[in-house]
Amino acid sequence: MAAGGGGERPPGPDPAVLEPYVQTRIFKIIVIGDSNVGKTCLTFRFCGGTFPGKTEATIGVDFREKTVEIEGERIKVQVWDTAGQERFRKSMVEHYYRNVHAVVFVYDVTKMSSFTNLKTWVEECNGHAVPPLVPRVLVGNKCDLKDLIQVPSSLALKFADAHNMLLFETSAKDPQESQNVDAIFMCLVCRLKAQRSLPCRDTEGWPAQPRPHARRPDQPGGKSSCPC
Numbered sequence: 001m002a003a004g005g006g007g008e009r010p011p012g013p014d015p016a017v018l019e020p021y022v023q024t025r026i027f028k029i030i031v032i033g034d035s036n037v038g039k040t041c042l043t044f045r046f047c048g049g050t051f052p053g054k055t056e057a058t059i060g061v062d063f064r065e066k067t068v069e070i071e072g073e074r075i076k077v078q079v080w081d082t083a084g085q086e087r088f089r090k091s092m093v094e095h096y097y098r099n100v101h102a103v104v105f106v107y108d109v110t111k112m113s114s115f116t117n118l119k120t121w122v123e124e125c126n127g128h129a130v131p132p133l134v135p136r137v138l139v140g141n142k143c144d145l146k147d148l149i150q151v152p153s154s155l156a157l158k159f160a161d162a163h164n165m166l167l168f169e170t171s172a173k174d175p176q177e178s179q180n181v182d183a184i185f186m187c188l189v190c191r192l193k194a195q196r197s198l199p200c201r202d203t204e205g206w207p208a209q210p211r212p213h214a215r216r217p218d219q220p221g222g223k224s225s226c227p228c
């Protein structure tokens with residue numbers, strides 16, 4: 001008869017032996033928006049930790065990956081860096097949205113047209129039947145170009161509110177903003193993790209969250225508790 005106490009291991013295989021077989025969850029996050037807003041640079045910054053010296057327009061999609069650890073769970077973040085140019089994306093659009101877990105909409109804070117075009121990107125996303133539970137965030141990139149800013153934060157916040165998104169304003173280029181770039185993705189992963197560990201899903205959408213718009217010193221990427 002098995003004894004209950006005394007620090008004995010319960011019957012069954014040794015957890016240490018099973019550890020290599022524990023599945024790592026994969027979250028697919030797509031990054032969309034006009035060409036030249038900095039989608040490739042943002043994903044590069046998050047997955048590789050640097051700002052790429054030179055980028056070409058993305059053709060189709062580039063995949064980047066980063067494994068993060070949140071509250072003891074290792075999660076693989078699969079980032080889909082999509083093409084902004086219509087001619088480089090049209091054959092791929094169905095693939096972008098298939099089984100997507102979260103969507104990052106990017107505009108360039110120095111280019112008003114990239115912001116006004118967001119409604120077209122949202123329409124495309126809605127047109128692909130992305131479920132309302134799939135979290136979406138709005139990212140204003142190139143904030144390092146302070147003298148050239150065309151899109152006021154207040155306007156961006158209004159858009160984010162109207163579309164139930166969180167807003168991040170950041171720069172893929174400025175190394176001091178790298179934690180803020182990490183926070184975009186970590187925030188989504190935390191939400192997905194919380195959503196997917198609930199016994200039953202919250203069909204009303206996400207509970208109210210503090211806005212990450214106010215830039216906060218987040219914990220370093222990789223190992224973190226929720227940055228939201």
Ligand SMILES: Nc1nc2c(ncn2[C@@H]2O[C@H](COP(=O)(O)OP(=O)(O)OP(=O)(O)O)[C@@H](O)[C@H]2O)c(=O)[nH]1
Pocket residue numbers: 033034035036037038039040041042053055056057058059082083084085141142143144145170171172173174
């Ligand atoms: N100043 C500044 N420039 C940036 C920033 N992010 C990207 N850029 C520049 O913006 C240009 C376009 O960046 P990409 O990341 O290639 O843009 P993209 O959105 O991936 O474009 P497509 O692949 O065509 O859809 C490049 O010259 C980058 O160096 C930023 O945060 N600040």
Ligand SMILES: [Mg+2]
Pocket residue numbers: 039040041056057058081082083084
């Ligand atoms: Mg690109």
